[in-house]
Amino acid sequence: MLRARLSHDGTPGGATSEQPIYPFDHAHPVPPRDLTDLLGGKGAGLAEMTATLGLPVPPGFTITVPVSRRFRAAGWPGSLDDALREAVARLGATMGRSFGDAADPLLLAVRSGAPRSMPGMLDTVLNLGLNDDAVAALAEQSGDAVFAWDSYRRFLHMFATTVMGVPADRLPDEAPPSLAAVQSHVSRLRAAVEAAAGRPVPADPHVQLRQAVEAVFRSWDSPRARAYRATEGIDDGLGTAVNVQAMVFGNRGPDSGTGVVFTRDPATGRDTLYGDYLPRAQGEDVVGGTARTWPIARMAEHLPDAHHALRSALRRLETHYRDICDVEFTVEQGRLWLLQTRVARRGAVAAVRAAVQMTRDPEIALTPAEALDRVPAATRDRARHEVLDQAGSTVDATMPSLGTGLGVSPGRACGRVVLTSEDAVDARDDVVLVRSQTSPEDVAGMAAATGILTTTGGLVSHAAVVARGWGIPTVVGAGHLTVGADGIHDADRRVVARAGDVITIDGTTGEIWLGAADHAGSVDPDRILATHLPELGILERWAASHPGKEGTR
Numbered sequence: 001m002l003r004a005r006l007s008h009d010g011t012p013g014g015a016t017s018e019q020p021i022y023p024f025d026h027a028h029p030v031p032p033r034d035l036t037d038l039l040g041g042k043g044a045g046l047a048e049m050t051a052t053l054g055l056p057v058p059p060g061f062t063i064t065v066p067v068s069r070r071f072r073a074a075g076w077p078g079s080l081d082d083a084l085r086e087a088v089a090r091l092g093a094t095m096g097r098s099f100g101d102a103a104d105p106l107l108l109a110v111r112s113g114a115p116r117s118m119p120g121m122l123d124t125v126l127n128l129g130l131n132d133d134a135v136a137a138l139a140e141q142s143g144d145a146v147f148a149w150d151s152y153r154r155f156l157h158m159f160a161t162t163v164m165g166v167p168a169d170r171l172p173d174e175a176p177p178s179l180a181a182v183q184s185h186v187s188r189l190r191a192a193v194e195a196a197a198g199r200p201v202p203a204d205p206h207v208q209l210r211q212a213v214e215a216v217f218r219s220w221d222s223p224r225a226r227a228y229r230a231t232e233g234i235d236d237g238l239g240t241a242v243n244v245q246a247m248v249f250g251n252r253g254p255d256s257g258t259g260v261v262f263t264r265d266p267a268t269g270r271d272t273l274y275g276d277y278l279p280r281a282q283g284e285d286v287v288g289g290t291a292r293t294w295p296i297a298r299m300a301e302h303l304p305d306a307h308h309a310l311r312s313a314l315r316r317l318e319t320h321y322r323d324i325c326d327v328e329f330t331v332e333q334g335r336l337w338l339l340q341t342r343v344a345r346r347g348a349v350a351a352v353r354a355a356v357q358m359t360r361d362p363e364i365a366l367t368p369a370e371a372l373d374r375v376p377a378a379t380r381d382r383a384r385h386e387v388l389d390q391a392g393s394t395v396d397a398t399m400p401s402l403g404t405g406l407g408v409s410p411g412r413a414c415g416r417v418v419l420t421s422e423d424a425v426d427a428r429d430d431v432v433l434v435r436s437q438t439s440p441e442d443v444a445g446m447a448a449a450t451g452i453l454t455t456t457g458g459l460v461s462h463a464a465v466v467a468r469g470w471g472i473p474t475v476v477g478a479g480h481l482t483v484g485a486d487g488i489h490d491a492d493r494r495v496v497a498r499a500g501d502v503i504t505i506d507g508t509t510g511e512i513w514l515g516a517a518d519h520a521g522s523v524d525p526d527r528i529l530a531t532h533l534p535e536l537g538i539l540e541r542w543a544a545s546h547p548g549k550e551g552t553r
Contacts (some may be wrong), residue, residue, distance in 0.1 A: 020080055021087045023061045024050040024245075033321075038064050042113030045341040053320060055313055056073065057338050058109075060095045060245030063086045063213065065115060068239035071217045076210075084209065089243070100205040102133035104141070107151075107247040109339075110212040112219065114240040117342055120440045121228045123162045123219040125212040126282060127155035127247060131203040147252050149182040154251075154282060159201050160193040163215040170196040170432070189329035190446045192239055209244070212432050216242045223438040230447045231447045231470070248337045250330040251280050255303060258283050258330045260460040261296050261316040264470055266346040267410050267508075268325075269535075270443030273297070274312065276458040283328060283339065287465075289437035289457030289476070307392065309336045315342055316545055319363040323469030324354055325376075345469035347410055348382035349533060350376050356535035368542040375539055383470055383536055384529065386411045390508060392526045393517040400514040402488070402496055402503065405453070405478030407510035413451025413473040414504045416515040417497055419483060421445025436483045440464040446472065451505045453512065473507030481512075 022028075024047045031049030039047060043062035049055040063084070070077050092098045092106045097107040112122030130152045131139070150329060153175060171192050175185030194200045202208055220223060220240050229236060231252035234457050250258030260283075261275030276287050279302055285291045299305040310329060313336070317325045320525040326344035330337045333511035346354065355371040358364045367373075374460040375383075415430035424433045424445035433449040435442065437456045446452055446466060450473075454463050457476040467474035482489045487498035496516055498505055502518045529536055 002016070003460075005521070007228065016340045019064075020067045020152055021045070021063050023090065024057060024059060028053065036115045038241075040065055040113030040243075041117055041342050042111060042340055043241045043243050044159075045338075046243060046245075048320075049338055049341060050154075051317060051319075053364045054472060055316070055371070056309075058098065058246040058248050059091055060109075060243060060461070062113070063242040063244070065239050065241045068217045068241065069237070071214075072220070072239060076214065081210070084213070085206070091244075093218060093244060099209075100128055101137075105134040105137055105205070107134070108209065109243075109245045109247050110191050110209070110216060111243045112216045112240045113243050114220070114234075114321070115238050116232070116234045117345065118225060118228055118232075118234070119345075119469075120220075121222070121225040121443070123216045124284070125155075125158055125162055125193060125208075125215070126284070127151045127158070128208050129205040129288060130155045131205070134205075138493055141321065142252065144179060146179050146182060147249070149179065150177070150184060150251060151249065152335060153182055153186050156189050156201055158192065158284070159212070160189075160197065163211050164193065164197045164199075164201070166193055166196045173466075204477055206282070208409065213242050213244075226444055227444040227447070228440075228466075231443065245339070248330045248332045248334065248339075250278075250282050252332050254280065254414060256280060256330075257299070257303065258286055258328075259299065260286055260326070260328050262344050262460075263325045263327070264350070264354055266324060266344050266350050267408060269346065269350035269357065270323075271357060273311070273457060275462045277302075283330065286458070287460060287462060288495060289454065289463060290462035291458075292456075292479070293458035293460075294458075296481075303331055303334060306331045306334060306336045313455050317416070320364065322358065324350075324375050329428070330365050336400055345465065347380050347468050349386055349387070349410055351379050352383045352533060352539060353535045357539050364504045369487065371539065372543055372546060377543070380536060380539060380543075383533060384525075385414060386471075387529060387533050387536075388523065388525055390506075390517055391532070393457050394460045394519070394521050395504065395511075395513055395517050399498075399504070402480060402490075402512040404511065405455075405462075405475040405481075405510045406457075406459060407508045408459055409452075409468040409472055409474035410508040411471070411473035412504060412508075413504050414502060415450040417487065417499050417503055418445075418449075418499050419485075419487070419499050421448075422500075424448045430479060434488060434497075434503075435463075436484055437461065446470070448465075451475075451507070453478060454501070454503050455479060455483055460505055465510055467507075470527050473504045474513060475507060475510050478510075478512060540547050
C-alpha cells in the first residue's frame with residue numbers, strides 16, 4: 001500500500017506546509033485514507049469517501065491537525081481567519097447558498113477528528129449559522145417551522161454547553177414538539193444562557209464559526225480527553241483536525257433520521273449489520289444514550305430505499321478498507337448521506353472471528369499473515385479468556401434476577417455497585433459502575449471498573465463504544481431500572497441493589513443478577529473454544545506456521 005510521505009508537521013509530500021485547509025474533494029498525491037496525521041481520522045475518511053469512492057458525503061473541508069498544534073503553542077493563527085472565510089465561500093458556492101445570508105443561509109456542522117479515534121471525547125457543534133433571521137428563512141424554505149425552531153433550539157443548547165461552557169443543568173429542559181412551545185423554549189433558553197454566561201450566543205455566523213473551531217481545538221486538552229488518552233496511550237502532542245461540513249438534517253420530517261452502524265457486529269464479529277437508528281433526530285441523539293433508538297434492521301421498514309442504499313455503501317466501504325467499518329449517517333427527506341467512516345473498534349472475540357471470516361471473503365481476501373497482524377497474541381489471549389470465563393462462571397438459580405438490558409461488550413463481570421466515576425476510580429476492589437448513562441466525563445471511572453451497567457442507551461451509545469474498545473463487560477439500555485442516589489430501583493421505585501451490594505452482569509446476553517456468580521470448576525477449554533470460537537484455533541495454527549508472526553503462546 002502506498003504511504004504518504006509526511007513532513008515533521010504532518011503535511012504530505014508535495015503539499016505546502018502552510019496550507020491549513022483542504023476540501024474533502026482535494027486531489028491529494030496519495031490516498032486520503034493514508035493522511036490521518038494531516039487530516040485526522042474523520043477528515044481522512046470523509047475525503048476517501050468523497051474523492052476516491054464517490055459516496056454521498058455532504059461537502060465540506062478539514063482544518064488540518066498541524067493547525068491545532070500551532071493553536072496550542074501560540075493561540076489562533078493570524079492567517080486562519082482569511083483561509084476559513086475563503087473555504088466557507090467556496091463551500092457556499094458549491095451548495096448554492098451563502099453562510100450568513102438571512103434569506104438563504106448555509107448552515108454548518110463543526111466536528112473534531114483526531115489522528116487516533118477518541119469517541120465522544122472532543123467537541124461538536126451542529127446547526128451552526130442559525131440566528132433569528134436564519135431560523136425564519138429556514139422555516140420558510142422548508143415549509144416546516146417546527147423543524148426550523150427545533151434546529152435553532154439544538155444549536156443554542158449545544159453552542160452554550162460546548163463553546164461557552166454553560167452547565168447543562170442551568171438550561172431549561174427540552175420543549176414539547178409544537179411551534180409555540182419550541183419558540184417559548186428558545187426564549188427561555190436564550191435568557192438562561194445569558195444569565196449563566198454573562199453574554200448571549202453570538203448572532204454573527206462568522207463569530208459562531210471561529211468560536212466553535214476554537215472550542216474543538218481546546219477540547220483536546222479537556223480533562224476527559226486527557227484521561228482517555230492516558231488509558232489508550234495516545235500522545236498528548238498529536239492534536240486534532242476540525243471538519244466543517246454542510247449541515248444535513250435528520251430531524252427534517254417523517255422521512256428523515258440518523259444512525260450509527262457497523263458493517264459487522266463489533267462484539268462478536270458475526271457478519272451482520274449492527275447499530276442504531278432514530279427517526280426525526282440528529283446524531284447526538286443517538287450516541288448520547290438518552291433516546292430510545294431502533295435496531296438498524298428496523299430502518300428497512302421506515303425508509304426501505306435509504307436502507308438499501310446504506311447496505312450498498314457499507315459493503316463498498318468494508319471491501320475497500322478490507323476491515324470492519326463504523327459509519328455515521330443521516331437521511332434527509334429520504335436521501336442518504338454519510339457523515340463518517342473509520343475502521344471500527346471491536347472486542348477480542350470479534351477481532352478473532354472477523355479476521356478469519358475475511359480470509360474467506362473473495363472481495364476482501366485477507367491473507368493468513370494479514371489476519372495475524374490484526375489479531376496478535378495478546379488479542380488472541382483476551383478472546384480465549386473471554387470465552388472461557390463466560391463458560392466457566394455459573395449463576396446460582398437462587399440469585400435474584402434484576403432483568404435484562406442490551407449486552408454490548410461481552411464477558412461476565414461481578415463487583416460492588418458504585419454510582420459515580422469518582423467512586424470507581426477510588427475503589428481498590430472489583431466494582432461495577434452503574435449510571436443512567438455515561439458521558440465523556442466518565443472515562444476515568446469506566447477505565448477503572450470491572451463492568452458497566454447503564455439504564456439508557458443503545459448499541460452505539462457512548463458507554464457501548466468505549467467499553468467495547470477496552471474489553472469491559474457492559475450492559476446498556478436496562479430501561480426497567482433507574483439509578484437513584486441510594487442505588488438501583490425497579491419499575492415500582494423499590495431499591496433492588498444498593499451502593500456497595502455485589503451484582504453480576506453478562507455483557508453478551510444482557511442479563512443482570514444480584515450477587516456474585518460462581519466459578520463452574522473444571523471445564524474442557526479445548527472443547528469450549530472449538531464450540532464457541534473455532535476461528536481461534538485456526539489463527540493459532542497459522543501463527544505456528546508463520547514464525548515471524550509471534551507464534552503461539
